[in-house]
Amino acid sequence: MPDFSRGAAYVDGQLVPIAEAKISLLDWGFLHSDATYDVAHVWKGKFFRLDDHVERFLSGMGKLHMSIPHSHDDLRSILVDCVRASGLREAYVEMVCTRGFPKPGSRDPRTCTNQFFAFAIPFVWIANPQKQTEGLHLIVSRWQRIPPESVDPTVKNYHWLDMVMGLFEAYDRGGETTVVVDTRGNLVEGPGFNIFAVKGRTFTTPVRGVLEGITRRTVIEMASEYGYEVVQRNLPAEEARTADEVFVTSTAGGIMPITKIDGRAIGSGTRGPVTQELQKGYWALHEDPHHTFKIDYE
Ligand SMILES: Cc1ncc(COP(=O)(O)O)c(C=O)c1O
Incomplete structure (x- = not known):
């Protein structure tokens, strides 16, 4: 049985334990900070303002010329799946869209397939x-x-x-x-x-x-x-x-x-x-x- 106790991630359409979640070294999200993300949280087993976070995320993606084959509702259910897999009642839940990488030999961002990732980990405090x-x-x-x-x-x-x-x-x-x-x-x-x-x-x-x-x-x-x-x-x-x-x-x-x-x-x-x-x-x-x-x- 995979161990989701320290968090769960959604990568390439699969739920995996957070420690096993990996992205490509060539992804411009990593190489150029070419990404947008959002963070929602779960408190006592409930998401707080989830739709507002998903909306802001989709709006940011639009401004960066990014698109993914997931609707607002798809994103919601992926995030819920990450939290459920982790079993966390208090969680920090991040969704990320990266540029991906261009066709070999190209530097044209229009040739990139944008990538979507998500994960749920234990709640994070800026001030404990x-x-x-x-x-x-x-x-x-x-x-x-x-x-x-x-x-x-x-x-x-x-x-x-x-x-x-x-x-x-x-x-x-x-x-x-x-x-x-x-x-x-x-x-x-x-x-x-x-x-x-x-x-x-x-x-x-x-x-x-x-x-x-x-x-x-x-x-x-x-x-x-x-x-x-x-x-x-x-x-x-x-x-x-x-x-x-x-x-x-x-x-x-x-x-x-x-x-x-x-x-x-x-x-x-x-x-x-x-x-x-x-x-x-x-x-x-x-x-x-x-x-x-x-x-x-x-
Ligand atoms: C740069 C920056 N400003 C403000 C915020 C606060 O935003 P929110 O209240 O949506 O968490 C964040 C959240 O991570 C941030 O990264």
């Missing part, structure tokens, strides 16, 4: 449950995010060298994570998350150069329900430093407090009441049938 209450120390990076004129950030992509270099810089400077900036020093996004600053009853979040995160969208929707105002515009670093609260949002962990930026406390230096309210609301939505899809593991 302890840090979800304590908050993270964020470093404003000197690295700039690859500009939106070069790589469309609304297409979820593997152009992560700026953010990975930012992480090394953050660890060197005593921080726990990083946010990269645009050419003018405005905060943009971090390795796998969007950022919000709270001042009074207003949330500000960067509008340009960012992935439109599904968690970011969830926060924007909750804000309107709870009577907060959300402003999407440039977010200068100084504004985040002097905010009442700062938090980051990601499928990999939800809503995570930032209690220190570049060694200085934000607000009281502890997780603030707004962040706490949003965290509570976010996890409560994981029980809401409008946002969830229950997996049948039998």
Whole structure:
């Protein structure tokens, strides 16, 4: 019996244990970061906002001139199959479309057969449950995010060298994570998350150069329900430093407090009441049938 206990993958139309999942060395997804992907999650045996993730994925593929012989519903069922095979009740579920490789001797991307892969592995936290209450120390990076004129950030992509270099810089400077900036020093996004600053009853979040995160969208929707105002515009670093609260949002962990930026406390230096309210609301939505899809593991 194959061992799916550490995760399951869908490769070449087959479900395989995650450790056995392989792609071709020649795939441009690997050689040129020529790929798009999406990550959804399963919590207590239910997918959260699965259709939103699949929709964003298909829209990204369209922008990159990619196509695969799978419909929205096919993708949903492949992802469900990966989770069911793994048996995981809390899972990180990724779908990937790579360029594939061109005909021998050619460099014409139109000759590539795009490839689709998916996998489910145990849930991944950007901030572990302890840090979800304590908050993270964020470093404003000197690295700039690859500009939106070069790589469309609304297409979820593997152009992560700026953010990975930012992480090394953050660890060197005593921080726990990083946010990269645009050419003018405005905060943009971090390795796998969007950022919000709270001042009074207003949330500000960067509008340009960012992935439109599904968690970011969830926060924007909750804000309107709870009577907060959300402003999407440039977010200068100084504004985040002097905010009442700062938090980051990601499928990999939800809503995570930032209690220190570049060694200085934000607000009281502890997780603030707004962040706490949003965290509570976010996890409560994981029980809401409008946002969830229950997996049948039998
Ligand atoms: C660059 C980047 N920004 C933001 C996010 C957050 O998006 P979501 O809330 O959909 O997970 C991610 C997620 O991985 C990301 O890679």
